[in-house]
Amino acid sequence: MGIGIVIKSFFDSFQIIKEAKLRKFYFFPGIIGIVLFMFFVGIGDFISVNLTDFLENFFQLYKHHSVISIFIKILIWLCSILFYYLIYKSLLLVILSPILGYVSERVETHLTGKKYNFTMKDNISFIIRSIDIGLRSFIKQMIGTCIIMLLGFIFPINLSIPFLIFILQGYFTGFSFMDYTLERYRLSSSESMNFLKKQRVCSAISGIIFTLLFLIPFFGIFIAPLVTCVAVTKITVEILNNTPETIKK
Template sequence: MKAINYHIKGIITSLEQLFKGKYLIYFLPGLILTGIFLYFRSRFTEIDLTTGYWWLSWFDSGVSKALSIVDFLFEQLYIFIVLTVLSPFFTALGEKYDRELTGKVTEGGILRFINDMIRMIFVVILSLFLEFIFLVIYWLISKIFGFSEMVDTIIYFSIASFFFGFAFYDFALERYEKGVFSSLGFAFSAPIGMIIIGAIFQWLYMIPYIGIPVAPVLVVMISTVAYAYYIKQLPKSKQLSNE
């Protein structure tokens, strides 16, 4: 399938560029943010509000569950910050990489910076909302037909991957002046591509400590290449610069 082929080319091309030492600077913001997150998370895990008394075990259990929920929400907030606050860096990465791939030059400026930030916040919120809707719909269908746990796991993972993929593909789509809903239309017209990018992000995210700072940079690069193939900007007769 062409979607798989485009993303294989995206992976190969992007890794080649990284091994040449290019674009490594774009890992730095995520690494700094991750260091801050891990520091505060380690301090949070040191908090112990339990009593230690057996006759208050119900209270201790409630406190433990509450802290687990707070930790989960803290992690989700961290992911949200990576995707939104760092979006200008990912935008700059996509523009520079696209320029080397296809020769496309995109104008910047402070207004573009602000617009990118606002757009990504909207895209992330829209993605989370639609993902929730699709998950609920599938959950109801699964309950009615009694699908197996393995099928549920695959479908839930695929739904999450699709909307992560949409969020990351939007960097390329915005660069080619597509509106948010036009981007969403492209996502539904190329679901395999969205799922591939989202799955790569989720798999990389599972790598302890380095997953989150590494994953966005790689998937932005891979989706930049793949989108250039989708819209026939690649292949070019001229190969990437070896500089």
């Protein structure tokens, strides 16, 4: 699926939200996100101050040239911000998985007329799977991010570190949103990963757009989860219905 179609799906998502009467779901992710953000600010501020003091003493930064000391402090600060963001975003998506899973189902019903009659057991298994996918994605993101950071000592790879991390985050974030639809089609974890490999560009672009929306001050927390869920559901349903061979091994 082309990049243009992915971007168009994000623009179309606003109309779908209106037609499917999903506007109230702007607020649930936003409120949960703000509460979680305030919690992280409190915890993060305490940990960051103590961590920075510890690293300053451990590496004895006061003995280095002032410019080097400032550079190392900034590097520590940036790494801390990145780490907290990864945890915050991943935890938020895990908490929102039951809500976004329901939204994804409503979107597919609106687009195709297909209805699902899941039992309580099915719903619980979907929630468990969403949490499992979220945790697995977080672990892989952290490992991938650490590898990229280590490659930063190699020139000229170090010049592209932010770009590589951005793509990596987008890749796994997009897959988390795709899986809301894949689980309804009863795809196993291996089949879902096979689907992701064939749609890696679509997944990465979707995740990147989510990140860009999410970083909009204040409003991003409200609009990014819902808009991305709707757009990615539309994209995934179209792929599954038009090219079912994409899920074959």
